Amino acid sequence: MKKHFRSQSILFLGTFVFFSLPIFCDAQVVIHEIMYDLDGSDTGREWVEVYNIGGASVDFLLWKFFEANTNHGLTLHTGSGTIQGGGYAIIADDPLKFLADWPQFSGTIFDSSFSLNNSGETIALKNGESVVDEVTYSSLWGAQDDGNSLQKSGTQWIA
DSSP: OHHHHHHHHHHHHHHHHHHHHHHHHHTTEEEEEEEOSOSSOOTTTOEEEEEEOSSSOEEOTTEEEEETTEEEEOEEEESOSEEOTTOEEEEESOHHHHHHHOTTOOSEEEEOOOOOOTTEEEEEEEETTEEEEEEEEEGGGSOSSSSOOEEEETTEEEO
């Protein structure tokens, strides 16, 4: 009886570790920059930059951008659906408007439908139902209606 219980325990532990590994790898993708309140009209011009701080590639095609209590899908516009280790990608409300504002950008862009709150809100990256990274930004941090974005610098957010 003891041997059977021990075998089941080892099997359970092994299964748990195996299925938990992708979650640990996913934690390497973070929200790195937020353009929430552009100078002038920001309709369709808002975007979020994500950064893979890990060494392993992450398939980003099935992820969600969470904003305004809604899981927004991501559609690849340009580039690759895989974010390489050390790589960046943009999640844009309207990729064509993003490219009009940033014509020199040549990286990966995901299209999503969202509208960031100009006074602040909680945004997150989700892989399935798992929150991988989450930020609650505030207009008190800066970058309000001045053409600047919020960018993560170490553990701080700066305009």
